[in-house]
Amino acid sequence: MNDNELLAELLLPDIDKTPDYYENMYPKRDLPEGAKVTRIAPSPTGYLHLGTLFTSLVNRITATTSSGIFFTRIEDTDKKREVKGGIEDIIEGLKRFGITIDEGFISGDKQYGKYGPYQQSNRAEIYQTYVKDLIKRGLAYPCFCTAEELDEVRKKQESEKIRTGYHGEFAKHRNITYSEAKALIDEGKPFVIRLRSSGSEENRITFEDTIKGKIEMPENDEDFVLLKSDGIPTYHFAHAIDDHLMHTTHVLRGDEWISSVPKHIELFKILGFKVPKYGHVSPIMKLDNGAKRKISKRKDPEAAVHFFAEQGYTAQSVIEYLMTIAASDFEDWRRANPTEDYKNFKFNLKKMSVSGALFDENKLNDVSKIKVSQMSSSEVFDSLTDWAKEFDNEFYNILTENSNFTKRMLSIDRDNSSKPRKDIAKWSEAKNYFAYFFSSLYCPDYTLPENISNEDAKAFLNNYKDIYDESDDRQAWFDKIKSLCPSLNFASETKEYKANPDMYKGSAGDLSTVLRIAITGRRNTPDLCSIMQVLGKEECIKRINNTVNSL
RNA sequence: GGCCCGGUGGUCAAGAGGCCUAAGACACCGCCCUUUCACGGCGGUAACACGAGUUCGAAUCUCGUCCGGGUCACCA
Numbered sequence: 001m002n003d004n005e006l007l008a009e010l011l012l013p014d015i016d017k018t019p020d021y022y023e024n025m026y027p028k029r030d031l032p033e034g035a036k037v038t039r040i041a042p043s044p045t046g047y048l049h050l051g052t053l054f055t056s057l058v059n060r061i062t063a064t065t066s067s068g069i070f071f072t073r074i075e076d077t078d079k080k081r082e083v084k085g086g087i088e089d090i091i092e093g094l095k096r097f098g099i100t101i102d103e104g105f106i107s108g109d110k111q112y113g114k115y116g117p118y119q120q121s122n123r124a125e126i127y128q129t130y131v132k133d134l135i136k137r138g139l140a141y142p143c144f145c146t147a148e149e150l151d152e153v154r155k156k157q158e159s160e161k162i163r164t165g166y167h168g169e170f171a172k173h174r175n176i177t178y179s180e181a182k183a184l185i186d187e188g189k190p191f192v193i194r195l196r197s198s199g200s201e202e203n204r205i206t207f208e209d210t211i212k213g214k215i216e217m218p219e220n221d222e223d224f225v226l227l228k229s230d231g232i233p234t235y236h237f238a239h240a241i242d243d244h245l246m247h248t249t250h251v252l253r254g255d256e257w258i259s260s261v262p263k264h265i266e267l268f269k270i271l272g273f274k275v276p277k278y279g280h281v282s283p284i285m286k287l288d289n290g291a292k293r294k295i296s297k298r299k300d301p302e303a304a305v306h307f308f309a310e311q312g313y314t315a316q317s318v319i320e321y322l323m324t325i326a327a328s329d330f331e332d333w334r335r336a337n338p339t340e341d342y343k344n345f346k347f348n349l350k351k352m353s354v355s356g357a358l359f360d361e362n363k364l365n366d367v368s369k370i371k372v373s374q375m376s377s378s379e380v381f382d383s384l385t386d387w388a389k390e391f392d393n394e395f396y397n398i399l400t401e402n403s404n405f406t407k408r409m410l411s412i413d414r415d416n417s418s419k420p421r422k423d424i425a426k427w428s429e430a431k432n433y434f435a436y437f438f439s440s441l442y443c444p445d446y447t448l449p450e451n452i453s454n455e456d457a458k459a460f461l462n463n464y465k466d467i468y469d470e471s472d473d474r475q476a477w478f479d480k481i482k483s484l485c486p487s488l489n490f491a492s493e494t495k496e497y498k499a500n501p502d503m504y505k506g507s508a509g510d511l512s513t514v515l516r517i518a519i520t521g522r523r524n525t526p527d528l529c530s531i532m533q534v535l536g537k538e539e540c541i542k543r544i545n546n547t548v549n550s551l
Numbered sequence: 552g553g554c555c556c557g558g559u560g561g562u563c564a565a566g567a568g569g570c571c572u573a574a575g576a577c578a579c580c581g582c583c584c585u586u587u588c589a590c591g592g593c594g595g596u597a598a599c600a601c602g603a604g605u606u607c608g609a610a611u612c613u614c615g616u617c618c619g620g621g622u623c624a625c626c627a
Contacts, residue, residue, distance in 0.1 A: 043627050078626055147625075154624095163553060164623065192625050209556095217555060228625040235627050259555060259622040282557090285620080292619060324576085328564055331576060353564080355557050356620070363563065363577050373590090419590045478586055494585075512586040524588045 003178040008135040010182055011142055011193065015125065015132045022126055026115050026245045035068035037249045039104070040094075041239075043075040044086025048093030048305045049297055050359075051254060054322050055281055059252045060099050061326075061347045068249070071103035073242060074119040077232045093305055097315045115246040120238050127233040127241055130271065131193050131226055139270050140226055142191040143173040144184050163201070166194065167222045174223060193227040199266055207261060210250065210279035210349045220262035236260060240267040248276050252349075255280035279349050282356040284325070295359060302359060312387045312427025317368035324367060325357045339374065365425040373420040377411035384410075387427040395431050398438050408534045409437050413526040421526055436520040437535070444521020444543075446550055449513055451506050454551045456488055457514045463487075464515065465544045470537045477529045481515065482508045518547035 001009070029037060038059035042052055063070035072094075074087055088108025094101065103113035111118045134140035143166075150166070157164045166172075174196065185191070199219035206216045226237040233241070243251060258280050268275040283294040286302075297303045308318050323330045323342050328351050330342075337344075372380070381403070388396035399406050413421045424430055435441040448457055463484050472480065482492040490506050491497035497507035516528050519540055525531060532540050 041627090045627075075627065081626065143625095145625095150624085158552085161552070190625095212556070215555075222623095225625050230625080232625090234625070238627095254621095255556075256621055256627090261555095280556090283620085287562090294620075324563070331563090332565095335576090357564090358562060360562050360577070366577055413589080417590095421589050423589065474586095481586070507586085509586050516587055522588095526588070528587070 004138045005136050006178045007141070007181060008132045010178070010185060011135060011191075012128050012132045015128050017125070017129045019130055019133050022129065022245060026247070029069070029247045031069070032067055034066055035249075036062055036066040037069045037071075037247055038063045038252055039071045039073055039243070039246070039248050041073045041075045041242075041253075042090045043078060043081070044083055044090065045078065045081045046083055046086060046297060048090045050295060050303055050305055051283055052090065053094070053097060053099075053305050053318075054284060054326070055252065055254060056094055056099050057097075057319065057322050058279075058281055058326055058347075058349075058352070059250075061343065061345070062250060062252060062349065063102070064343055065345075065347050069102045070100075071113060071115075071246065072101050072105045072118065073246070074105055075235065075238065076119060076121045077228075077235065077238055079121070079230075079232075096309075097305070097319055120242070121232070123238070123242070124231055124233075126245070127227065127237060128231065130241055131233075131237075134195075134226070134270070135193070139196050140193050141173060141176055141196055141223075142181050142185075143176075143194045143223070143225075144189050144191045145172055165222045166224065167197070167201075171223045190229040192225045192229050194223040195226055195267070195270075197221050197223050197266060198270075199262070205262055205265060207265065207275075207278065209258075210252075210277050211282075211352045212255075212258075212280055212354050215258065215261070217259075217262050220266045222263070224263055236263050236267060240264060240271060240273065243276055244268070244271070244273040250277045250279060252279040252281060255282050279352075282353060285356040285358050287358055292356070292358060294356065309387075310391055310428075312384075312391070312430070313364070313368055313425070314371065314383055317364070317371045317425070320371055321364045321367045324363065325353070327351045328353065368425040369422040372424050373414075373422045375414075377407055377415050380410045380414070381407050384427050384430055391428070392431065398440060405437075405534070409434060412530040412534065423526075436522065436525070437531075442521065444517075444547075446517060446521065446547055448517065448551075449510060449523075452510055452514060456490075456505065458548050458551055460484055460488060460511050460514055461518055461544050461548050465541050468532075468537065468540065470533060472529075474527075474529045477532075478508075478512075481511055485511065518544050 029035075031037070040052065040056045040059050042048075060070045062068070072091065076082055076087075085108070087105060091101070091105050091108055095107075103115070104118040105111050117123055131140055145166075149172075153166075153170055153172075154164050157170070171194075173194075181191075197220055199221040201218050201221050203219040204216055205219050206214060209215050224236060225234050227233055239251075242248075261278060264278075265275055267273075285292045286295045286300055288299075295303045301307045305318075320334075320342065323345070324334075327345070327347055329348075330345060333345050334342075375383070381399075385396060385399050388399055424433060431441065435443065448454065464481070467480050467483075469476075469480075484490075485492040485508055488511075489504055490508065490511055491500075491504040492508050494507050494509055497504050512528065513523060516525060517523060519528065519532060519535065535543075
């Protein structure tokens, strides 16, 4: 055995397999030509983040449009930052948003697929096998520097304005010999395994980012850490090994990774792996005191996907909005295909924005209103009550006390309507929006429009309640309002009123407003005729009387 | 600070040297339609960061400046 082989045995004595073993174990995928294999590799350090959802969506739809595979892999190599229930929150979150998972973690504790395990903490032996091989080949070595030593070096570099990092002359253990290493290990000194980089700052590498285009950077020359002192790999190394063994074709990830690409490329090269295609997606930003910045888990409630559920945005609405950010041509497609599943959209990474989009609540609301307006009343009922059950129990009880009534309420201007209302963006708005349907929530405002006197309103209401007939259709209903116009000197036709505004006190429209105020306590509601039918004659008359008494 | 990436209306964006007097969407404003609200229709306000070059011609190519973002860990 030569020194490198001796060193490898010394450092990783328990590893008895070789890379070939794993190469054979995870053969090439049997997929049609052009199929893209993508993945999301979250670390369970918190809750599902908007950015993770966004990246997942991009990965998912890239796989879908190419008849490929989208899998999940848990990057739990940082045990210190791990959060309990983190895996579950992320996976279940993705599922709730309709991001289907072909392979990997398909629930908080279940994984599926032939390329596993899909959790890095269970792959230690695989990583170590490859590291051992690298050591034998003289491409990796142990480093015994302590955190303090490293810190000192960095400070020195900073004060001397030298590029920081473990490279060149600063790579203290780069040329460590077998016997030196053995002595240190015999002393019980902890160590990490570093790459013996053969790169140089002077050399440039270029790669074609599938989203950002051509990118040129200095080659990596840092002897970065492959294996931490606990034997677990760093992200960089795990990425190379896993995405090779799992045959990922497209690594689509947040663009904070761009600066690490030279490291990754070097790794793939020395390991003899084919470099995957990289695509770096820009972060979703937020305006903070006039400055654009990446949406932050800590500061921004909308960073956690949970926020949207709480607000009562449907999963579909959020996805739809994300799609408008992800693909500049999505909205055009949507206009041409208003009801088609977004999954049928021909997604193209090239159409992604290279700079980060500001999160736009207005746009989300608009997109969401359209989605909600396309739902049937029973879909709305289910979604709304599901939401209320979780986030507003009082409202849930009100809604479900008489489901039939609630469903009839929800179908106004909706089912069979040629022009459904675009009025609700999120369920948290619904309580106030529908308040006048429920006596416990009803809180009327009887303020009349300026051009109508209390006397006229009372006279109209008193006459109207005698002729109101629940069975009238919309035309008959309105004709009755019109029939009361002449005696009060209101124009029964809007056109007539507009032509001679001085001759009348107002129009039939104004009297309708009076009725609307009497029935709903507000001036802005859906079709009044339907509302009155849902409320029932008795309730309507009662409300009219109450109004007359309080005017 | 080094290294990357970016900069078209308030926001998202189209735009690949002449089709740009710069599209579309959201938001905002006005008008029309209308029993209210909405929907819909029509219209409006509003942008190529700045400066040099290259060119007959630049939002588009080059350079510089400025501004914004990302990254420089035994975190991902």
